[in-house]
Amino acid sequence: MRSRHKKVAVAMSGGVDSSVAVALLQEEGYEVIGLWMQLLGEETTERDPSFHDAHRSAKTLGIPLYTVDLRSLFQEKIINYFLQEYMSGRTPNPCALCNPKIKFGALLEKALELGAERFATGHYARIKWDPNAERFIILRGIDSAKDQSYFLWGLSQGQLSRCILPNGGLTKGEVRKIAQKRGLPLSEWGESQEICFIPQGDYRDFLQKRLKGKLPSGGEIVDKDDRPLGRHRGIFSFTIGQRQGIGIPSRQPYYVLRIDPTTNRVVVGAKEDLFAKGLVAQGMNWVSIPPQQKEFRAMGKIRYRHPGDLCTVTPRGEDECIINFDEPQEAITPGQALVLYQDDVLLGGGWIWEVCGEQGNGRHRDLRL
Helix, strand or coil: CCCCCCEEEEECCCCHHHHHHHHHHHHCCCEEEEEEEECCCCCCHHHCHHHHHHHHHHHHHCCCEEEEECHHHHHHHHHHHHHHHHHCCCCCCHHHHHHHHHHHHHHHHHHHHCCCCEEECCCCEEEEEECCCCEEEEEECCCCCCCCHHHHCCCCHHHHCCEECHHHHCCHHHHHHHHHHHCCCCCCCCCCCCCCCCCCCCHHHHHHHHCCCCCCCCEEEEECCCCEEEEECCHHHCCCCCCCCCCCCCCCCCEEEEEECCCCEEEEECHHHHEEEEEEEEEEEECCCCCCCCCEEEEEECCCCCCCEEEEEEECCCCEEEEEEEEEEECCCCCCEEEEEECCEEEEEEEEEEEECCCCCCCCCCCCC
């Protein structure tokens, strides 16, 4: 059966997932074009390994590949955000911001300019029209080990109306088999590294090079009762739950509990002090449901690899809510994303702003409206 939509643009990273997305769409009868985002670097695209793989896949699949230069926007919206969050004592999640701003934002707009009616990526998630709610909803990918719906909570209904996620109903193993059958590269660009603009994985070195002369000076490391234990070289070197690299000798290991940019202090304590039952999330985007006004139950995830836990959600205005988990959660981290689900449906998400509730013997304010 020929697709109702004739032309679709696919974001091609050079990896197996986006290449297979192209192949699946071709089988459905779409006319497909590929878009490769140039996000970094000053050299020509031909010297970029991911471009090389994307070009090879496009050639194998018989589609044109367009380079879209988004370096300036990526610097402004993603890298600058990343730097500012660490300067503010928070731990950023650039992928959750990049999707609505860059990939499903600027790149989608370019796709429409090129005459595409729809836009597709290789994400392991699903998009479905709900006739009862009269809106598009996001669902988890079939492959629970590869599900990437967590990173899509920031998308709008307008963006979802244009999007197709061909891989959402497949497992990773099935995707790789399709790639092998079509003679496509099996590289994992965009998946093998956590932060695409820090390929070596050392974010501290990245911060020091980018913010040379602007990083805050060192300060105190204190326990939860404000007793000095030592000194640090900068709050940017720490994240909640960190154990290694604190540099304070102790019979029992210390963990980073809080980072206070106002006092330039890092608060450390025992592992049990990392647990808390609540948080405040701001910048909420309700994806699959309208903005909520009444308290409801959901499954909350506080980071990508978090399995999720049952919680009570209390909305406070359209873009803020208080989350009270049934069980204490380890290392709730300001700056990371809270994403809410009911079964497979992604309800919405926002940015963790504050940790609330009792946390061991630590000092977090009570969880109240």
